[in-house]
Amino acid sequence: MTVVMVFLAGMGLAVAGAAALVGVLRPHLLRLLDEVCESEARAGFWAVTSLVTIALVTLLFSTLTIYPDGDPGGRDLFFGLVGQLRAGLVGLLGSLLTVAGILVSTIRRFERRGLPAPTAWRPEPPLLPMPGAAAGAGE
């Protein structure tokens, strides 16, 4: 196998992993974004943008590996492939965590918007009647 074939195989494996993750994540992300964005159009846009970004970052990271120059042997190609897959997975996890972080902050903002406005503090009335007040009432 040539370096080009191994490189393309590594990139294909990394992108296939990203595609599987996108397939698993998509319905859940769409349902969540539908609620948070309060509009189906916005939810659809953000879902597609997030998923394309995850796939792209995985692909980008999987191209960052450097294979040895010249005519590398099978051992060099294997370790190059392992490095390429590792880089792709790092990109996949990093982009997934970034999307999750942005989603958490959006959900927090959404929940804060749904809470009732805070009211001014007022002292609560005592639970038991004051002893002096009860004696006064009896006279």
Next chain:
Amino acid sequence: MTLAGLALLALSLPVLALAAVRPRLVVVLAELCGARFRGDFWVAVSTLGLLAGPGVSALGMVAVAPRDDFGIGVALLRGSAGGLLLGLVAVAVVVLFFTGRLAQGLVPPAPDTP
């Protein structure tokens, strides 16, 4: 052959991303801008950005790539993916900007609305 294949892959990346993002972008920008024709302008700008950004980035990466077919092909691919990612971030910023304007009630109604 190697260079042609990798260049084709680099070229197809923005096209595939546009095919996925553009239909949703049309709908969301029409909603956020208050009228379809206003949204269409920004869709056209975004489309051009998403095509030109990866191209510029890919050609820029070729300038610093190793001088063999494989190195140039990988640089094209890397530059295309990086430029596309930056373009997507720019489009997301545009959508966020219009979402903010809509939330503040700054978007005028469409002219044909009674």
